Amino acid sequence: MKVIEIKKSVFADNDKDAQALRGELKDKGVFLLNLMSSPGSGKTTTLIRTINLLKDKLDIAVMEADIDSDVDAVKIQEATGVGTIQLHTGGMCHLDAEMTRQGLENLPAGGARLVILENVGNLVCPAEFDTGAVKNAMILSVPEGHDKPLKYPLMFSICDIVLINKTDVLPYFDFDMEKCREYIRLRNPKAEVIPICARTGEGIDAFAAWLERNVKEWNNQ
Amino acid sequence: MKVIEIKKSVFADNDKDAQALRGELKDKGVFLLNLMSSPGSGKTTTLIRTINLLKDKLDIAVMEADIDSDVDAVKIQEATGVGTIQLHTGGMCHLDAEMTRQGLENLPAGGARLVILENVGNLVCPAEFDTGAVKNAMILSVPEGHDKPLKYPLMFSICDIVLINKTDVLPYFDFDMEKCREYIRLRNPKAEVIPICARTGEGIDAFAAWLERNVKEWNNQ
Numbered sequence: 001m002k003v004i005e006i007k008k009s010v011f012a013d014n015d016k017d018a019q020a021l022r023g024e025l026k027d028k029g030v031f032l033l034n035l036m037s038s039p040g041s042g043k044t045t046t047l048i049r050t051i052n053l054l055k056d057k058l059d060i061a062v063m064e065a066d067i068d069s070d071v072d073a074v075k076i077q078e079a080t081g082v083g084t085i086q087l088h089t090g091g092m093c094h095l096d097a098e099m100t101r102q103g104l105e106n107l108p109a110g111g112a113r114l115v116i117l118e119n120v121g122n123l124v125c126p127a128e129f130d131t132g133a134v135k136n137a138m139i140l141s142v143p144e145g146h147d148k149p150l151k152y153p154l155m156f157s158i159c160d161i162v163l164i165n166k167t168d169v170l171p172y173f174d175f176d177m178e179k180c181r182e183y184i185r186l187r188n189p190k191a192e193v194i195p196i197c198a199r200t201g202e203g204i205d206a207f208a209a210w211l212e213r214n215v216k217e218w219n220n221q
Numbered sequence: 222m223k224v225i226e227i228k229k230s231v232f233a234d235n236d237k238d239a240q241a242l243r244g245e246l247k248d249k250g251v252f253l254l255n256l257m258s259s260p261g262s263g264k265t266t267t268l269i270r271t272i273n274l275l276k277d278k279l280d281i282a283v284m285e286a287d288i289d290s291d292v293d294a295v296k297i298q299e300a301t302g303v304g305t306i307q308l309h310t311g312g313m314c315h316l317d318a319e320m321t322r323q324g325l326e327n328l329p330a331g332g333a334r335l336v337i338l339e340n341v342g343n344l345v346c347p348a349e350f351d352t353g354a355v356k357n358a359m360i361l362s363v364p365e366g367h368d369k370p371l372k373y374p375l376m377f378s379i380c381d382i383v384l385i386n387k388t389d390v391l392p393y394f395d396f397d398m399e400k401c402r403e404y405i406r407l408r409n410p411k412a413e414v415i416p417i418c419a420r421t422g423e424g425i426d427a428f429a430a431w432l433e434r435n436v437k438e439w440n441n442q
Contacts, residue, residue, distance in 0.1 A: 038259045038260045038261065038342070038365075039259045039344050039365055039369055039372065039373060040259065040362075040364060040365025040366045040369060041365075066372055067345060067372065067373060067374070067375070068371070068372060068373075068374050069368075069371045069372050069374075071368060071371060071372070072372075091345075091349065091375060093314060093343070093345035093346045120345060121259070121344065121345075121372070121373075122314070122343055122344070122345050122346075123260050123342065123343070124288060124312075124314035124341060124342075124343050124346070125314045125343075125345070125346060128312065141261075141364065142364075143261060143362065143364035143365075143387065143390070144259075144260055144261025144262075144364075145261045147290075147292060148260055148261060150289070150290040150292060151260065151287055151288065151289060151290050151292070151293075151342070152260060152288060152289075152342075153288070153289050153290075154288070154312060166364065168393075169364070169390065169393050169394075172389075172390050172393055173390075
C-alpha cells in the first residue's frame, strides 16, 4: 500500500494578527474561548449547559459561526439569555483572527468578560487558523470513535482541553475511553480531558470550573 | 441577534481540471465515486460492507484520503482484499481534481472499473472542490443530528446520494428521519436517500445496487 504526500501552504500573517488580537483582548480584560468539533458532536448543547452554570458569575457573550442558518444562535439565546451573534462564513470552513475580530466588533455593547466562539463544525481547517483566542477547546463525541486523535492530529495538538461528549451512549458504541486518552496524550500531553454528557449535564461542572479558573488567571496575569 | 456575512473566494481552474479528468475516466471506462462525510460517520465500515458485496462482480480500487495515519487504508485492504492506497494530504482539508489525479496515477495497474475515493472527513471543504468524480456520495450519521442539511447546504446540494448511517442507534438519539429527508429535499430534491447501518449491514444492498447501476450507465452512455 503506497502513501503519497500532498503539500499544503503556510499562513504567516494570520499568526501575527491573532497575536495582536490576543493583546487587545488582554487590555480589555476579555477572555476568548475558541470551541471546535466535528459537525454534530454537541457544541451548542454543551455551551447552553455551561453558560447556564456560569452566567450569574460572569458576563458572557457567544459568537456562533456557521456556513449558513442561524439555528444554533437562536437556540443559545433562547436557552441562556446571553448576548449571541451569528457569523455567516459564506462557505468558508474556518475563522481566522480577522474574521473573529469582525465578530467581536459586532458584539452587543456592555463588556462581556468571557466570549465564546463556536467555530464551524470541522476537525481540519479551524485547527490551522489561530483565531486570537486565549484558549482552544474541542469536543470529540463518542459516536465519532476513539481513533480521531490519530486522524486529525493538528486539532488535538492545539487544544488546551478536550471534552469527550455523549458518554450516555457509550454502551452502544465501540469506543475505548482509555485508548482515546492515550491517543490524545500522544498528540498533546498537556491537554486536559473531561468526559461529559451535554444531554444529562454530567461533567459540565468540571468544564465550567476549568473555564472560570482560566478566565480568572487571564485577568490576573 | 445580528448576522454578519463573511466572504469566500472562488475556484475556477479546478472545475475545468475536474471536467477534463472525468473525460479521461470516461475514455478508460473507470467510474470514480467520491465519498464524503464528517469524521467518524462510518465511511470506512460502509465501504468494507459495500465492496464485499460488489467485488466479485466488479474490479474495485480504493483511495483513502487522510490528513495523517493509514489506519483506514489498512483496514479496507485487510477486510476486502481490493487494491487500496492512502493519500496523505499533509494537512489539506479536501482533495481537488489534481490531487485526485495523483492518486489515480498511483493505483495498482490492472484496471479497476470502480474507484472509490474516501475523501477527508469534513462536511465543508470537500464540497467546494470537484474531484472529477462521476458521482458524489455522502454519509450522515444519526448521532450528528437531522439538522445538518440546514447547516452544511453545499455538501447536501452536490451529492447524488445521501446514506443515513447508524440507524441501529436511532432509539438513543433525537433524530427525526422524516425531518432529515425533508431538509435534504430542500437542498437537493434529486438526491437519493438510503438509511443504512454499516455495523449490521442493513441497507448496504440498496447502496451497492445503486452503485452497480451507475457504473453500468457510465459505461453505456
